[in-house]
Structures are given as structure tokens and as C-alpha cells.
Amino acid sequence: MTNEEIAELFKWYANLSELHDGNPFKIKSYAAAAFKIDKLSTPLEGKSVAELEAMEGIGKSIAQKIFEINQSGSFTELVELINDTPQGVIDLFKVKGIGPKKIAYIWKQLGIESMGELLYACNENRLAQAKGFGLKTQQAVKESIEFIFSNANKFHYAKLEKPALQLLNELQQQPFVSRISFTGELRRKNETLDHISLLIAANQTQLLAYLQNSMEVSVHENHLSFRYNEGYPVSVILTDEAHFDETLFISTAAPPHLKQLEQAGVNFKAGNEVAIYASAGFAFIEPEMREGLGELGKAKNNKLPQLITYQQLKGVLHNHTTYSDGANTLAEMASFCKEQGFEYLGICDHSKSAQYAGGLKEADIIKQHAEIDALNKELAPFKIYKGIESDILGDGALDYSNDVLASFDFVVASVHSNLKMSEEKAMSRLLKAIENPYTDILGHPSGRLLLMREGYPLDYHTLIDACAANGVAIELNANPYRLDLDWRYLDYALNKQVLISINPDAHETAGFFDMHFGINVARKGGLYKEMCLNAKDKNAFETWLQQRRKQKFG
Ligand SMILES: [Zn+2]
Ligand SMILES: [Zn+2]
Structure with a gap:
């Protein structure tokens, strides 16, 4: 069992226990254990109870449960809780906008035991009238179930x-x-x-x-x-x-x-x-x-482009390291990237507002830049570029002062918080970020997670026009759950001469290979080498960066 899977089981236990009105202290301690285990870098598989207990933050009873999970794939108390819960009620945990307490009410007070029944209740306005729910929750629940149903079996x-x-x-x-x-x-x-x-x-x-x-x-x-x-x-x-x-x-x-x-x-x-x-x-x-x-x-009319291929990619931009929420160190990411035959690597750890992901404080940036300088001497002619994935804040501002922003070779600007927005709000936030002279690449523009979360609504033509006007490249995030920018907008972007960057958003060395999935959809959208930012060789990429600096700051 991976740590992630073990953490998932503890999270399940906390949720189901709350659903069944269990002991609040116990629920809290299991939820905390799940959070902790998910973030651990040493694998827990194969460890003895004594070894587990010796680890920081893992108590006696959790250690025993982990051991049991590694032996049998689950633990007795969780199995009992699952047996006591109808499958349809367990499915309700997939619905956005409701947690264990609300699900308990839906199940026990409203007598609802499946997603279908819950959707029906929403359509009859029964959820809105229930205690502690209201129209807004009902609407969110309804949209979430409809989304799940339309994507079922995909x-x-x-x-x-x-x-x-x-x-x-x-x-x-x-x-x-x-x-x-x-x-x-x-x-x-x-x-x-x-x-x-x-x-x-x-x-x-x-x-x-x-x-x-x-x-x-x-x-x-x-x-x-x-x-x-x-x-x-x-x-x-x-x-x-x-x-x-x-x-x-x-x-x-x-x-x-x-x-x-x-x-x-x-x-x-x-x-x-x-x-x-x-x-x-x-x-x-x-x-x-x-x-x-x-x-x-x-x-x-013989106007078809020669579609881009994986072999044409020369560099890998937008990647994370252990400085923020990545699993591999900067040195590991760099050596692996070089071994794969790429000419350059862009490191873009999270910025300081992304606390959940260990976003970089100003002092971390100074440390990381020194490490990059040292590695660049060692690995030359391979080059690591000093990037950052800067959060686009609620008002569209980037996450650091201009002095700090100027210390990077390039900036990817992405939205990670307050994803529930109207089109108007989303557009004003993104347009402000695109117009920021420090923004070089717009990261995963819609925030969608395929089959799991719809992106916020956007006016794509206005968005792409703004990128064209400001010389900002648009990311095609190659993570197979994102593939964002949606390939259906590539044709418009290419017509506007907007460069597309196929970025793996790798959080570990193996993540680089996600660029294959990016290439798949890039080809669907008609992308060709000349319009792909990271198909530029190192010199051409550097020239692009310099020209942008010159245009923006003289
Ligand atoms: Zn991101
Ligand atoms: Zn990222």
C-alpha cells in the first residue's frame, strides 16, 4: 500500500465515523493522521509496528492500524463501518458541497440512500427546505450530481x-x-x-x-x-x-x-x-x-500543419521540487531531465500564498536560486531556468513584490484558490494577471479537472486576445487530469500567434512523461513546432525571454 492509499483509508474512517456520530476526538485524530501520512516521504509499507510507532506523529493505535492495512488492505473498524453503510450513501461522498454531517442528515432525516434520490429531492426543492441546507447548497448539490451522472462510465x-x-x-x-x-x-x-x-x-x-x-x-x-x-x-x-x-x-x-x-x-x-x-x-x-x-x-487547401511530436520538445517548463510540493529534489529533477535528452528545465515551485503546497517564502527563493546557479555550473550546457508558479490572487495580482518577481527568469501565473467564480470575476482576475508585465505564461487557464471538476467559466476569445496583446504564452497543462488549455481553443490561439507551452506540471521525475498526453491533445488542436514555446531550443527560448524583458521594461 502506498502512503497515499493508507491516508485515504484513514480519511474514509474519519468521514464514515462522523457519519455514524462517532467519537469526535477519535475522528479528529484519524483525520490528522491521514493528512500527516499523505505528506510523509518515507514509505510505510513493510514497516513493523515498533518502527511505525517510532515515527514522529504516529501513535500506538495508528501504528497498529497501518500494520493491519499493510497486511490485509484495510482495518477491522473501517470494514465494520463500511458494512453498516449502504453503498448509495457512501457514493454521496462524491457529491460536492456536502460533508459527513450533511450526508448523515440526508440519509437519516430525509431517508435518501442514493445519488439519484438526492437529485430527485433537489428537483423537488426538498433539500433547500431541509434544516441547514438552503437554496445555494441545493443548487451546488444538483450541479455536482448532474456532472457526475453525465461523466459516469468515462x-x-x-x-x-x-x-x-x-x-x-x-x-x-x-x-x-x-x-x-x-x-x-x-x-x-x-x-x-x-x-x-x-x-x-x-x-x-x-x-x-x-x-x-x-x-x-x-x-x-x-x-x-x-x-x-x-x-x-x-x-x-x-x-x-x-x-x-x-x-x-x-x-x-x-x-x-x-x-x-x-x-x-x-x-x-x-x-x-x-x-x-x-x-x-x-x-x-x-x-x-x-x-x-x-x-x-x-x-x-493544403493548409494542414505538420503536427508537433514529442521528439520536437527541447525543454520542460513548469515543474515542482521538494522546495514546494514535489517529491524529487531540484538536483534529481534536473539530472533526470538532462538524461532524457532535454536542453533545459524550468523550475516553477508554488508561490507563498499556496501554503497547502509549501509555497516559497522570499528566503526560500534566494536559497533555491543559489542552488540553481551551482547546478547550472555542474550540468552545463544543460540549463535550469529560475521560474515560479505564482498564484493569481483574488484581485488578479501576482503573489510577490515586483522586486521578487524580477528575480525570476520567467513566471507562470495560475489560479489555485477561490475557483468558484462567475465568468465576469474569472475574466477580470485572469486579464489582470495577463497584463502584469512579469507574467510570461498563463498556467492551466480554466482550472478544470477532467471528469471531476468543471473549470470556471471563461470567455476564451477575449482571454486569448489579451495573451496575444501582451505576448503571454498559454500553457497546455499536460497532466492527463487537466489538459488545460482545452485543445478546442488552440486553433484560435494559433491564428492570434499565441505561443503554446506544453507543460507537464511534474511533481516527480516520472511526471515529465505526461507531456505525451499534452502532445496528443496539442495535435488534436493542430499545434506545430514553431508555435510551441518549449519546442524552441535553449538559445531560442532564451532570446524569447530577453525580448519579452526588453519590450516590457526597456
Ligand atoms: Zn498549478
Ligand atoms: Zn504547478
């Missing part, structure tokens, strides 16, 4: 990619499979997916028998569906070799893309994908772009 791309590759490799090796490919949303690399989509030309009897060996398979007219590995849904379209190209083409395209092609009179039987596009005078379109959002017009 997965982050990153979650399905690995099992999808594993299944593809497994089936590819079978003698009865003659051709196989990803298709649908998976092949288009959409940021969230309903299932793993495969197209297979095979001996169908043998394929079915093989799959049924280990899984329950539903057989439909032209496809099979089953759950693979840890229950990931898979849909397999069946075809034969003669129809493979045509079926691959049709099943890959998003419906609007396909419809536009039909209207253009494309011949789907023309041969491979290049030939199919060419049959109606279109240049080949990469699978990622086949969404029906203007790519066909470009393909007709």
Missing part, C-alpha cells in the same frame, strides 16, 4: 492507454488475427474515453473462443464487447481484410468529420486512408484531428 485517456496497448499486443500475437488497430475515440486520442475501441480482422470463431477463455463476451451484430483486465470496457469491431481500410477509416472519424466527407463525395472504398482522402481532393489528415472542426477545409 475514463481519462491515460487510464485506458496501458491496458489498451497490452490487449493490442496480446491479440496481435494470435495466429488467427490478421490485422488489428485502435480505432474510434482511442485512435483520435480524445482526452476522455468511453471504452477501448479495437478493429480486428480475424477468424471470428477462433477470436471469440480465445476471448471467452478468460472473459465474459457479449456478441452483437458487428462487434463484441467485454471487460478487460481490471474491468476496463472494450468494444471490438469485427471485419475482414478486404474491408479493413474502409472500416478503419469510418470507425475512426468523429461523426461530424464523416458527415462532411460524405457531403464532399469521398470514396470510402478507394483503398488506404491516404487514397480515401485523395478521392475527393483532400490531403491526408492525422487521426487525432478527425473531429469535423475545420480540418477538412485546411486539408482541401
Whole structure:
């Protein structure tokens, strides 16, 4: 069990215990233990009770529970509480805006035992009338449940990619499979997916028998569906070799893309994908772009860009270290980045307002800059740039005095607090930050977490126009939960000559690889090398920084 998983169990215990009106002191101590364990850097797995007890802040009873968790995956008191709670009530903890106390009231006083029932109660205005709730809470609860329902059974791309590759490799090796490919949303690399989509030309009897060996398979007219590995849904379209190209083409395209092609009179039987596009005078379109959002017009006029690739990235901007909430030290992040073949690294730990994330005080900055200077001597020609992820405060100001801001090589400005805002408020906050002469990159513009939290509302065109006017680059945060800026706005940004920075926001060395997910969606949006800030080589990146300083400060 990782520390994070152990902490999660203690948090669950505190929540459920509160739901069942447990001892407040005990609840507090478990919640505190969860917080503490989550932040620990040494793994607790494999430690004896005595070793655990010797650790600071871990008492006797918590130590025993940790030991039990490492042995059995949970602990008795938690299991008992879960058994005493209907699953539908446990699900209510996913709803935003209500905690254990309110859930207890909903369950015990209103007799509601599932999300569906709660939504119904909101629609009947019953929650607003309940003691201690009110209209505002009811509205928040309603929106949260609707959001959960509309995203149910969806997965982050990153979650399905690995099992999808594993299944593809497994089936590819079978003698009865003659051709196989990803298709649908998976092949288009959409940021969230309903299932793993495969197209297979095979001996169908043998394929079915093989799959049924280990899984329950539903057989439909032209496809099979089953759950693979840890229950990931898979849909397999069946075809034969003669129809493979045509079926691959049709099943890959998003419906609007396909419809536009039909209207253009494309011949789907023309041969491979290049030939199919060419049959109606279109240049080949990469699978990622086949969404029906203007790519066909470009393909007709030969205006399609050469889409960016991971290999074209030269540096990695926006990363965290142990100075704030990262798991690896500055030196570790730098050596790893250099080993990966990158020319430069931008360190952007959190700023001082982000106390929850160990944001840097002025003295920490001085210390970090000295460490960067020393490392730069050691690692040259590789270079670490002194950046910061400065919080955009409630009024749109950045988080340090101008003197401090001027000590950085570059500044990423991001919103981390008070995310619940009207569009008007969000825009005034972001526009002020963009106009700040110290801002170089606007970080994760909408604050969204895919499938978990909608971003605050924004007027994207005005936002991008402001970045263009101030020469500010926009981050495409490559964390697979964010992928923010949404790729659908890239085309507008590129038209306005706004540079896009594919930033992993890495909190550990492995986090650099998230740039793969950033590349996926960047390609969907039509990003090409020349417009990607971190595809600039070290010299070009440095020139960009210098020109910005000159423009802003003379
Ligand atoms: Zn951030
Ligand atoms: Zn960050």
C-alpha cells in the first residue's frame, strides 16, 4: 500500500465515523493522521509496528492500524463501518458541497440512500427546505450530481492507454488475427474515453473462443464487447481484410468529420486512408484531428500543419521540487531531465500564498536560486531556468513584490484558490494577471479537472486576445487530469500567434512523461513546432525571454 492509499483509508474512517456520530476526538485524530501520512516521504509499507510507532506523529493505535492495512488492505473498524453503510450513501461522498454531517442528515432525516434520490429531492426543492441546507447548497448539490451522472462510465485517456496497448499486443500475437488497430475515440486520442475501441480482422470463431477463455463476451451484430483486465470496457469491431481500410477509416472519424466527407463525395472504398482522402481532393489528415472542426477545409487547401511530436520538445517548463510540493529534489529533477535528452528545465515551485503546497517564502527563493546557479555550473550546457508558479490572487495580482518577481527568469501565473467564480470575476482576475508585465505564461487557464471538476467559466476569445496583446504564452497543462488549455481553443490561439507551452506540471521525475498526453491533445488542436514555446531550443527560448524583458521594461 502506498502512503497515499493508507491516508485515504484513514480519511474514509474519519468521514464514515462522523457519519455514524462517532467519537469526535477519535475522528479528529484519524483525520490528522491521514493528512500527516499523505505528506510523509518515507514509505510505510513493510514497516513493523515498533518502527511505525517510532515515527514522529504516529501513535500506538495508528501504528497498529497501518500494520493491519499493510497486511490485509484495510482495518477491522473501517470494514465494520463500511458494512453498516449502504453503498448509495457512501457514493454521496462524491457529491460536492456536502460533508459527513450533511450526508448523515440526508440519509437519516430525509431517508435518501442514493445519488439519484438526492437529485430527485433537489428537483423537488426538498433539500433547500431541509434544516441547514438552503437554496445555494441545493443548487451546488444538483450541479455536482448532474456532472457526475453525465461523466459516469468515462475514463481519462491515460487510464485506458496501458491496458489498451497490452490487449493490442496480446491479440496481435494470435495466429488467427490478421490485422488489428485502435480505432474510434482511442485512435483520435480524445482526452476522455468511453471504452477501448479495437478493429480486428480475424477468424471470428477462433477470436471469440480465445476471448471467452478468460472473459465474459457479449456478441452483437458487428462487434463484441467485454471487460478487460481490471474491468476496463472494450468494444471490438469485427471485419475482414478486404474491408479493413474502409472500416478503419469510418470507425475512426468523429461523426461530424464523416458527415462532411460524405457531403464532399469521398470514396470510402478507394483503398488506404491516404487514397480515401485523395478521392475527393483532400490531403491526408492525422487521426487525432478527425473531429469535423475545420480540418477538412485546411486539408482541401493544403493548409494542414505538420503536427508537433514529442521528439520536437527541447525543454520542460513548469515543474515542482521538494522546495514546494514535489517529491524529487531540484538536483534529481534536473539530472533526470538532462538524461532524457532535454536542453533545459524550468523550475516553477508554488508561490507563498499556496501554503497547502509549501509555497516559497522570499528566503526560500534566494536559497533555491543559489542552488540553481551551482547546478547550472555542474550540468552545463544543460540549463535550469529560475521560474515560479505564482498564484493569481483574488484581485488578479501576482503573489510577490515586483522586486521578487524580477528575480525570476520567467513566471507562470495560475489560479489555485477561490475557483468558484462567475465568468465576469474569472475574466477580470485572469486579464489582470495577463497584463502584469512579469507574467510570461498563463498556467492551466480554466482550472478544470477532467471528469471531476468543471473549470470556471471563461470567455476564451477575449482571454486569448489579451495573451496575444501582451505576448503571454498559454500553457497546455499536460497532466492527463487537466489538459488545460482545452485543445478546442488552440486553433484560435494559433491564428492570434499565441505561443503554446506544453507543460507537464511534474511533481516527480516520472511526471515529465505526461507531456505525451499534452502532445496528443496539442495535435488534436493542430499545434506545430514553431508555435510551441518549449519546442524552441535553449538559445531560442532564451532570446524569447530577453525580448519579452526588453519590450516590457526597456
Ligand atoms: Zn498549478
Ligand atoms: Zn504547478
